[in-house]
Amino acid sequence: MSEASWSDPQAAARTEAKPKSERVPESERDVSLKELLEETRIILPGTEVLLGFLVTLPFTQHFSELTQVQRTVYLCTFFSTLSALLMFMLPAAYHRIARPIHQRLRFKRFANYFLVGGLAPLSVGIVLVTWLVTSVVMPSFAMWGAGGVAILVLVAWWIVPLARVHDQAPREG
Template sequence: MGRDRSSNAVREDEDLGDLLQELRVLLPGVQTLTAFLIILPFNGGFSQIARSEQWVYVATFVCSLSSLILFTAPAAQHRLERPLRDRVHFKHEATRLIIIGLVPLSVALILATHLVVSEVVGSRPALFVAALVTVAIGTTWWMIPLVHRATRKPPTRDSNDRLHIS
């Protein structure tokens, strides 16, 4: 019985470590995007872009900032709740926040693509390139993982209680 608790605790620690590593990958990109968006309106040429593009900028900034807030929430919560009494619950909540944060990040990347391409080569090519980015993000971030999740077989255990994932 003690061995089961120990192996479950190790698994939960590994899962939490994986989650933290995923955040380490996501955060620098979101921070960089948000930082660039923060300084953009202070650039001399910003006031010259079309009013509609300024609204695209606002939506992009709000989405980027929202994803940054959602991605950093687990760290803030972890620090304020220390010591964690229920690591499993914390891991599930952190996972939920990260997945929710991917939604505004997806939108921010699509809108940022539109904003940049529109400024460089015009609105029509911007719509096309933004559509390509939408398909790329939709496929790689959302469809593929959800299809894998829906079609994978549940893990099994051997006679030594080792987990096997097929």
């Protein structure tokens, strides 16, 4: 089996053979994994609700009144939200299928990549759905509304957290 496998018992044994200073205590690994699961539980319902509304939209009688641009934006919104949902769900599906997970830290890193990666298409979906709704309700405000939400998402979800990570990075003296 390859070392890239999260279910590899031999790799788990190699991990146990590491010097004590390089090992992460099991309780710390469990807390970290629980935090990741909680974060996933928080973000999943909102994404599911947004996708649910997007799925029903083409079946409403007013959908045929949308312009070609609005329909194109709708499809981009639908696929970006669907991509985000799939990325958020992937770690749980993997965990269920590939049980038992012997290398929790590696799995946590894998799951974290998909959770953070799913935020990118969700960010796009939120901005596009804002444009779509405002273009129907108040067309002259659509770009302003979507632009405002884009700035808010960019700053709150990406710039501030990334700046904080950079500030917390250990510095060499």
